Amino acid sequence: MSNKAFAAVAFVVALALAVASQLITNEYFFTAGYTVLLFVILATAWNILGGYTGYVNFGSAAFFAIGAYTTVALYNAFKAPLAVMIVSGTLVAGLAGLGLGYLTLRLRGVFFAIASLALAVVLYVFVVNWDFVGGARGAYILQPREVPFGMPRYIHLIYSVQLLMAALALVVARATERSTLGRGLAAIRDDELAAECSGVPTLRLKIFSAMMSCALMGMAGTTFPYYLSYVEPSSAFSLSYAVNSIAMPLIGGMMSWIGPLIGAVLLGTVQQLVQVTVSSAWNLLIVGALLVLFVTLAPNGIMGWVEARRRRKEH
Amino acid sequence: MAEALLEVRGVTKRFGGFTALEKVDFLVRPGERVGLIGPNGSGKSTLVNCIAGTLRNEEGSIRFEGRDIGGHPAHRRTRLGLARSFQIPKPFGSMTVLDNLCVPLLYAARTHEELARSRIVEEATHILEQVGLADRARAMSGGLTQVDMRKLELARAMAAKPKLLISDEAMAGLSASEVDDVLALLSGLKEQGVAVIMIEHVMRAVMKFSERIAVLVAGRKIADGDPQSVVGNAEVVRAYLGE
Known part of the structure; x- marks a missing residue:
């Protein structure tokens, strides 16, 4: 399927789901749905740098929080419209990814991973001490009284926007994977020196892929303050974002755009079910157990396992 | 004498206190086949890496088609x-x-040669046929044998559609008939006007292939000339066999 056809399908499906969701009145559906979609975006974004290019980002929470706090800052400054917040949060997170990439991706190896972890800590401290966005107390974001497009409640809008953003993330990831850029990134992941000697401008591609990945993570965060109406640093910088955005692609498969989608839907849904039936405290434990299981039994994730089976059948 | 394709002048490379290359001059003309030999650790690979x-x-200049590419x-x-x-x-x-x-075809070949995107796969297949890997085209490269x-x-x-191809010990571990295959392949490049620097320990191959041989010993070039005179050179014999 061509990129355009896939984009058309993705957005039509997202729109259809958004329209259908207008009929749902159960509040919990949106809580669960929003969270799963959030993870679809985060996992897909993480995979652009982590899966396609082979550079691990431990700081997903930082870029997510950049998106969330851009919204808070713009809300406090002049109650900017949602669209402005989404675009701004995406850009700011992208710039942060560009900066971090420029500083650390010149060196091969773990430097980017360590720096991304450090960035999360530094930004956390920065936000805790920044009064304008509420500091450690957190900030309240009031959902507008008037909901556009005749939707029943504001959560319907946030959920629909999240659906469209997830579709966008998938379209971007899939197009990247199949482009010349995607081939270059895969070459970097497999052997950076050989890639460079094959004419691939490795530094430029790595930085670009970091920027794209981080921008999408920021985008995922922009709607977060409206979803809860309240943001505080420890929830925006939660470990769960960093862990899940690594675990989901790993479990789904990191070689293609569909892996993170499968991983996020699967793991996200399981977490929601456990949260309701058992306790939310179990969430990270489940992720940990599944990770161990997959790393030992299917190191290339679900898609990797399927692909290997298909190949075996052919021969 | 034709203008040089590659011109290495006074190249010095140090690793800490160790001088891996010392003021090495090295020239390759368009379409020329040059053998680069020397004992292990003599700086052949370092020279290739610098080029x-x-x-x-650290010192010296490297020019390609008259352009400083240092x-x-x-x-x-x-x-x-x-x-x-x-x-x-x-x-x-x-x-x-x-x-x-496809990676070098997309990223390197297309920057200096007309090559439509639609013809990439066709071109890649053609090259695989030349090296005798056509039947492995769809195999995962990670699972190939050493020879493949x-x-x-x-x-x-x-x-990458090069004008100069540097082959770094492509024949190590190959059987005699495979060495001949690779030799035929590298020699075929000459017809396409591609210059080749061949780094090799398989002397039979180097002698057969090269129009000129350069010898590196302990980071210095001690000989450079036609194959017969180089292997007859007393200093080269001493470096290889000891006194």
């Missing part, structure tokens, strides 16, 4: 037409053999 841009030389990163040198194969094969393991060739990996190394360097 290809994967290492930076400051260029490796990918720009490849794009200008200077490709290399690696001594230890470095395949793109998650890709098929065919896709391995060496062929893939060479094929991938060729896919």
